Amino acid sequence: MESDWAAENLRVIRTLMERSAIYRRALAPMMLLAGSAGTVAATAGWLAGIEAPRAFSGYWLGVAVLTIAGCFLLLRRQALRDGEPLWSPPTRRVLQALLPALVAGLICSAIVLVKVGAAEEKTANLVGLFLLPLGWVVFYGCALHAAGFFMPRGIKLFGWTFILGGCGLSALGAPDVPRPLYAHGVMGLFFGGLHLAYGIYLFCTEKRKNEA
Amino acid sequence: MNPEPFLQLDRVIHEKGRLALMSLLAASPRLSFTEMRDTLNMTDGNLTAHMRTLQEAGYASVTKAFQGGRPLTTYSLTTHGRKAFATYINLLEKIVQQTKSGK
Numbered sequence: 001m002e003s004d005w006a007a008e009n010l011r012v013i014r015t016l017m018e019r020s021a022i023y024r025r026a027l028a029p030m031m032l033l034a035g036s037a038g039t040v041a042a043t044a045g046w047l048a049g050i051e052a053p054r055a056f057s058g059y060w061l062g063v064a065v066l067t068i069a070g071c072f073l074l075l076r077r078q079a080l081r082d083g084e085p086l087w088s089p090p091t092r093r094v095l096q097a098l099l100p101a102l103v104a105g106l107i108c109s110a111i112v113l114v115k116v117g118a119a120e121e122k123t124a125n126l127v128g129l130f131l132l133p134l135g136w137v138v139f140y141g142c143a144l145h146a147a148g149f150f151m152p153r154g155i156k157l158f159g160w161t162f163i164l165g166g167c168g169l170s171a172l173g174a175p176d177v178p179r180p181l182y183a184h185g186v187m188g189l190f191f192g193g194l195h196l197a198y199g200i201y202l203f204c205t206e207k208r209k210n211e212a
Numbered sequence: 213m214n215p216e217p218f219l220q221l222d223r224v225i226h227e228k229g230r231l232a233l234m235s236l237l238a239a240s241p242r243l244s245f246t247e248m249r250d251t252l253n254m255t256d257g258n259l260t261a262h263m264r265t266l267q268e269a270g271y272a273s274v275t276k277a278f279q280g281g282r283p284l285t286t287y288s289l290t291t292h293g294r295k296a297f298a299t300y301i302n303l304l305e306k307i308v309q310q311t312k313s314g315k
Contacts, residue, residue, distance in 0.1 A: 006307040009231065013301065016232055017239035019251055080280040084244045 023090040023151045025078050028202035030071045035196030037067040042188025051180035053116050053128020057109055060136075060187060090150055097146040105139030108132075129179040133186045137166035140191075158198055162190060217306040224269045225300045229254065229262045234289070234297050237272060242288040263287060271296055 041063040050059045079086040112132050116124045141162025148156030175182060225234050232252050236243055249259050266272040271293030275286045289297065 006304045010301070010304050010308065013231070013235045013304075016235035016251075020236040020239035020243065076280075080282060082250075083246045083279075083282060083284060085242075085279065085284060085286060088244075088247070089240045089242070 021090060021093065021150060023094045023147075025075060025091070026202075027152075027155075028199050029074050029078075031195050031199030031202055033070050033074060033199075034067050035192055035194070035199050037063060037070070038190075038192030038195055039188055040192075042184045042192050045187075046181060046184040049180075050184075051129075053124050053132070054113055056129060056180065056183055057113050057132060060133075061106075061109065093150045094147045097150060098143045101139045101143035101146060105136055105143075108135055108139070125179045126174065129183040130174045131170070133183045134166045134170045137162050137169075137186065137190045141166060154198075154202075158194075161194060165190060165194075217303045217310070221303055222296055222300050224265060224271065225296060227262075229258065230266060231300075233259075233262055233266065234271065234293070234300075237287060237289045238294065238297050240288075242275070242286045245285040245287070248287070266293070269293075269296075 041060070045056070045059055050056055075091070076086055079088075109132065112127055116128050119127065141159045141164075143159070144162060145156050145159030148159055169186065177185075225231055229252075233248060236248055236251060245259065248254070249256065252259075254262075263272060263274070267274060270290060272287050273290050275288070277284050277286070
């Protein structure tokens with residue numbers, strides 16, 4: 001009997017220690033913000049005629065910086081409202097997990113931006129408007145998957161959606177549509193549409209959980 | 213069965229609520245009052261009482277600060293608290309092992 005009780009206590013301790021390390025901030029507002037930004041930016045980018053590979057990269061890097069800043073403000077507001085530290089250990093762990101893949105994506109973008117200037121137009125368009133956006137999708141998926149080890153379970157699956165989607169589209173090859181339209185479309189679909197869909201799903205499930 | 217490990221269990225940690233709090237704190241360098249309260253669904257009074265007991269035993273320390281103009285109370289385990297928690301876990305494992313080996 002003592003052994004059952006001791007083993008049960010050990011199980012409870014393990015569960016609580018794991019729960020303590022999990023990131024608990026509400027993700028729905030951040031996903032909805034990122035999704036809205038991605039969708040609006042894709043539409044605006046296409047309508048504004050951002051078509052050169054360098055302009056495309058610079059434009060989307062700017063969108064990423066603004067979206068990250070917006071998410072940071074949401075995160076800060078949640079922490080203040082809940083009376084919790086902003087840089088809690090789970091937040092730091094999630095950030096550390098996200099960083100390697102995001103930094104790798106940023107370095108690849110920088111290399112492309114530098115090299116694309118010297119390439120002929122066809123190659124520059126292929127690299128800057130086909131491979132680069134799909135590379136961003138895959139790197140972002142890897143970052144999400146890594147962070148998923150310290151977040152609710154669905155994030156890893158969400159990361160896989162990006163990874164497999166990006167790799168799948170790369171395997172299919174460049175379709176017979178204007179490259180800038182395709183590039184903005186990929187960005188809008190993945191960074192806009194998927195975030196919005198996941199944000200709406202989280203909004204409904206988190207709301208239901210809070211009501212229970 | 214040898215009852216010695218059971219008798220050595222730390223009574224301060226052994227209480228259900230405090231054991232849960234020690235487990236949370238053992239996995240994090242520090243946690244806020246609200247994080248612990250919400251994770252364990254404890255009342256403010258209950259949590260305060262348990263944390264006071266842990267502080268009096270020298271197992272936990274409290275830091276009071278301000279974040280965005282609001283008070284922020286965080287707790288962490290002391291070195292003494294971490295050692296006591298590790299000892300408690302080792303004793304639980306011994307109890308489980310003893311039964312498994314039929315002693």
